[in-house]
Amino acid sequence: MTDKSLIEPQDGQGCHAGASEMEAAARAAGNSEILDQYAADYPQGPHGKPQSMCPAFGSLRVGLRMRRVATVLSGSACCVYGLTFVSHFYGARRSVGYVPFNSETLVTGKLFEDIRDSVHELADPDRFDAIVVTNLCVPTASGVPLKLLPNEINGVRVVGIDVPGFGVPTHAEAKDVLAAAMLKYARAEIKAGPVAAPIAGRSDRPTVALLGEMFPADPMMIGALLAPLGLAAGPVVPCREWRELYAALDSKVVAAIHPFYTASVREFQAAGRTVVGSAPVGYEGTMAWLAAIGAAYGVAPEKVAEAQNTFGPAIKAALAANPIQGRITLSGYEGSELLVARLLIESGADLPYVGTACAKSEWNAIDCAWLEARGVKVQFRATLENDCAAMEAFAPDLAIGTTPVVQKAKERGVPGLYFTNLISARPLMGPAGAGSLAQVVMAAMSNKSRMEGMKSFFEGVGAADTAGIWEGAPNLRPDFRAIQQKKLDKQARAAKAEEMI
Numbered sequence: 100m101t102d103k104s105l106i107e108p109q110d111g112q113g114c115h116a117g118a119s120e121m122e123a124a125a126r127a128a129g130n131s132e133i134l135d136q137y138a139a140d141y142p143q144g145p146h147g148k149p150q151s152m153c154p155a156f157g158s159l160r161v162g163l164r165m166r167r168v169a170t171v172l173s174g175s176a177c178c179v180y181g182l183t184f185v186s187h188f189y190g191a192r193r194s195v196g197y198v199p200f201n202s203e204t205l206v207t208g209k210l211f212e213d214i215r216d217s218v219h220e221l222a223d224p225d226r227f228d229a230i231v232v233t234n235l236c237v238p239t240a241s242g243v244p245l246k247l248l249p250n251e252i253n254g255v256r257v258v259g260i261d262v263p264g265f266g267v268p269t270h271a272e273a274k275d276v277l278a279a280a281m282l283k284y285a286r287a288e289i290k291a292g293p294v295a296a297p298i299a300g301r302s303d304r305p306t307v308a309l310l311g312e313m314f315p316a317d318p319m320m321i322g323a324l325l326a327p328l329g330l331a332a333g334p335v336v337p338c339r340e341w342r343e344l345y346a347a348l349d350s351k352v353v354a355a356i357h358p359f360y361t362a363s364v365r366e367f368q369a370a371g372r373t374v375v376g377s378a379p380v381g382y383e384g385t386m387a388w389l390a391a392i393g394a395a396y397g398v399a400p401e402k403v404a405e406a407q408n409t410f411g412p413a414i415k416a417a418l419a420a421n422p423i424q425g426r427i428t429l430s431g432y433e434g435s436e437l438l439v440a441r442l443l444i445e446s447g448a449d450l451p452y453v454g455t456a457c458a459k460s461e462w463n464a465i466d467c468a469w470l471e472a473r474g475v476k477v478q479f480r481a482t483l484e485n486d487c488a489a490m491e492a493f494a495p496d497l498a499i500g501t502t503p504v505v506q507k508a509k510e511r512g513v514p515g516l517y518f519t520n521l522i523s524a525r526p527l528m529g530p531a532g533a534g535s536l537a538q539v540v541m542a543a544m545s546n547k548s549r550m551e552g553m554k555s556f557f558e559g560v561g562a563a564d565t566a567g568i569w570e571g572a573p574n575l576r577p578d579f580r581a582i583q584q585k586k587l588d589k590q591a592r593a594a595k596a597e598e599m600i
């Protein structure tokens with residue numbers, strides 16, 4: 100018999116509820132299969148729960164960027180508020196559907212009925228090709244059974260996914276959850292009969308589908324790199340419209356530009372497609388990638404050599420014309436950190452550390468080996484603590500990282516650049532990517548004296564809980580702190596004792 104207390108997680112627990120309790124509840128509610136699959140696809144790091152934004156943002160954004168796709172969230176109001184806020188901050192320009200719940204509708208199963216009703220209401224084939232319904236943490240922990248939703252209503256596809264923070268470690272991997280669910284659906288449609296061609300038409304050359312969201316110019320650059328091989332760039336997955344999924348599955352070779360699309364790769368492999376890792380970054384990366392794609396497609400070696408000879412000198416020239424001098428530490432959670440590190444090193448940077456929140460996979464193994472051969476410490480599933488420790492230990496001229504890493508760097512007078520906004524939003528591939536980072540990186544490094552000036556300007560304003568201008572001495576209460584610490588220790592001991600029972 101199921102322990103009822105396990106299947107009644109209450110709204111408001113959120114990220115602060117213990118991940119292990121939420122996971123136990125989800126398993127008790129019949130979601131073990133999904134969680135086991137996530138554990139295999141996205142092996143967890145040292146941190147049990149996300150250190151970045153809510154993972155569901157990744158899948159939400161993928162849905163919101165697709166034409167004629169409606170998105171519906173089912174989760175705690177605070178989670179949905181945060182997710183819609185961030186979506187609109189990033190320019191979603193589209194409504195996010197929400198099915199609210201309370202303890203009663205959650206426990207009685209009414210929430211599922213409400214979700215089903217909302218999907219029926221939304222299913223207008225004139226407006227939508229598909230509706231994506233996402234269970235956030237609490238509905239996943241309660242086992243709200245999205246798989247029981249109708250597969251399709253009035254010709255509108257219904258795709259239900261569970262994206263709990265206690266099963267999907269990063270928002271990058273959540274993109275994979277939705278992309279794979281859509282590929283799976285599209286694969287079943289292809290098996291069932293003829294499907295529509297993409298609106299943009301089909302290439303007359305064999306295509307290479309591209310896995311990973313990139314700067315918009317990158318797929319075009321990759322297309323130019325592939326042309327001498329007699330190939331063309333196929334759709335980018337996650338796709339922008341449903342029909343592109345068919346064209347992606349139709350590509351004989353798939354380039355896993357971003358390495359964390361484990362479940363999507365499984366769909367491509369089930370369709371008999373060959374997957375190639377790494378990406379055409381810098382000179383060595385581009386040469387190796389062209390050779391790997393050529394081999395996967397059985398292109399004659401002379402043609403591959405011709406392409407290499409066409410682009411190699413241009414990349415070398417761009418790298419030489421845009422040198423980067425100085426020491427950089429690099430970290431992020433987008434999945435492209437190793438590629439950026441390669442490019443920076445080929446540009447001349449001294450880069451001793453790269454941390455990524457994503458896991459090691461077959462598709463970034465080449466990049467990892469390349470970096471390690473150059474003495475770089477590559478940290479997969481890096482924690483914020485790893486990244487900050489590296490920044491402090493290596494004393495770089497520039498720290499590229501997530502918001503808290505950059506904040507820490509600036510506090511120390513070290514110039515910092517946000518990976519997500521300033522680095523991953525630039526072309527990286529082929530000749531176009533070769534010189535693209537130098538300007539922003541060198542400009543940031545030259546800010547060292549400004550950073551020092553700011554540091555001395557703010558000297559003496561205090562830090563952490565004594566930050567700010569105080570009229571007297573900061574009102575520190577070490578006695579309160581000691582009491583609070585005692586409480587926390589007691590809770591930790593109780594949790595430990597419970598684990599042992």
Ligand code: SF4
Nearest residue numbers: 113114153178236264
């Ligand atoms: S859905 Fe996201 S924000 Fe909400 S509890 Fe889970 S991880 Fe946290």
